[in-house]
Each structure stands twice: as C-alpha cells, then as structure tokens.
Amino acid sequence: MNAWDQALFLWLNLGPAAPHVLVRAATWISVQGPNGLLAATLAVALFGRDPWRIQCWRVLPSMALAALVATVLRPAFRQPRPFDLHQGTQWIEHASTPGFPSAHTSVMMALAVSLALTPGLRAWARPLPLAFGLAMAWSRVALGVHFPSDVLAGMVVGAVCALALQRVGHLRGVRQPPLVPSGAGAMPAPEAASAPAPARRRAPDA
Numbered sequence: 402m403n404a405w406d407q408a409l410f411l412w413l414n415l416g417p418a419a420p421h422v423l424v425r426a427a428t429w430i431s432v433q434g435p436n437g438l439l440a441a442t443l444a445v446a447l448f449g450r451d452p453w454r455i456q457c458w459r460v461l462p463s464m465a466l467a468a469l470v471a472t473v474l475r476p477a478f479r480q481p482r483p484f485d486l487h488q489g490t491q492w493i494e495h496a497s498t499p500g501f502p503s504a505h506t507s508v509m510m511a512l513a514v515s516l517a518l519t520p521g522l523r524a525w526a527r528p529l530p531l532a533f534g535l536a537m538a539w540s541r542v543a544l545g546v547h548f549p550s551d552v553l554a555g556m557v558v559g560a561v562c563a564l565a566l567q568r569v570g571h572l573r574g575v576r577q578p579p580l581v582p583s584g585a586g587a588m589p590a591p592e593a594a595s596a597p598a599p600a601r602r603r604a605p606d607a
Contacts, residue, residue, distance in 0.1 A: 407548070410489060414542060424492055424543075431541060446458050452520045452521055463514075470558050471502050472504060495546045503547045510538075511559035511562045512534075513563075514534070514559065538553075
C-alpha cells in the first residue's frame with residue numbers, strides 16, 4: 402500500500418454524502434450478489450444444457466480454488482483494511498483481518514473469467530461476465546472494507562485460477578487418437594491403377 406493506493410481509495414469510497422442508492426447497490430453486490438450467482442451456477446451445473454452445464458462444473462472449482470489461494474496468501478502480506486487506519490467510511494461490518502488479496506473479488510473474478518471462456522460464446526459477449534468481477538471490486542472499495550490494491554490482487558488471483566482450471570479441463574477432455582497395434586506397420590499406399598495395354602493391330606491377310 403502506498404500514497405496512490407490511499408488516494409484512489411478515498412476517491413472510490415462512498416462518503417457520508419454519497420447517494421443512498423449507490424450505497425444500497427454496493428451493499429447488494431457485495432453481500433447478496435455472490436450467493437445469488439453461486440446458486441444460479443449450481444443450478445445450471447445440475448440442470449442446464451451443454452456447453453453451459455459442463456462449463457459451470459469448471460466455474461465452481463475455480464471459485465473454490467480462488468478462495469483458498471486468497472486465504473493462504475493473506476497471512477504473508479498482513480495488509481490492514483481502511484477502517485484499521487481510520488480512513489474513509491465503512492458501510493458494512495467486517496472483522497479486522499488482513500485484506501490483501503480480496504477473497505470476495507478473487508471468487509467473483511474466477512466466476513467471471515470462467516463464464517467468459519465458455520465454448521461457443523460469441524466474441525462480443527465474452528467481456529460481459531467480467532462485469533461481475535469489476536462490480537465486486539468496486540463495491541468492496543466503495544463500502545470501505547478494502548483498498549484498491551486488495552481488489553486488484555484479487556482480480557489477478559481469480560483470473561489465474563479460472564485459466565488454470567480451464568486448461569486442466571481442456572486437457573482432460575482431449576480424446577487420445579487410437580494406438581497403432583504393435584507389430585503393424587504403416588498401411589501400404591493403394592496401388593495406382595495400371596493403364597490398359599494398347600490393343601494389338603492385326604496384320605492384314607495376304
């Protein structure tokens with residue numbers, strides 16, 4: 402954390418004079434949003450159609466992995482939260498635990514990137530799921546529980562976890578070509594059809 406991190410936080414954090422609708426939106430995104438998206442993802446994984454069903458079974462492990470990685474990394478950095486330093490306005494209750502990287506943002510970005518990688522999704526639609534991760538990152542700063550560096554790190558963690566599990570899923574889904582039986586050589590090339598022999602001309606009778 403440095404001066405730009407604190408300055409950006411104070412710019413994004415919702416102060417006491419912020420419109421109430423923004424505070425309510427940020428609170429819904431941060432608190433209720435993940436539960437709704439998790440329930441929707443699980444429902445599609447169980448009852449949806451391919452390729453969405455298959456992709457959602459990659460989304461769920463990527464979210465779990467992102468949460469695990471964020472939790473493991475936190476003790477190594479021990480970055481305080483804004484309210485620990487009496488900065489900005491805190492809109493929701495939160496324990497005074499290390500904030501780098503943001504676990505909420507990590508999980509939501511893992512979901513967003515995994516959905517964006519769904520096979521067959523049109524190119525123009527691929528950036529749309531990333532709005533989930535960006536919205537979560539904004540809400541955590543706006544509500545005063547994370548610095549911008551926390552959510553940026555969370556976005557990286559989530560994206561890396563999603564890409565890694567997507568790669569593993571593709572590797573497991575590749576079908577191996579049939580093996581050539583032992584002792585069998587290469588198939589001989591088909592012989593070229595021989596041209597018909599020219600007809601013999603019969604000598605005229607004497």
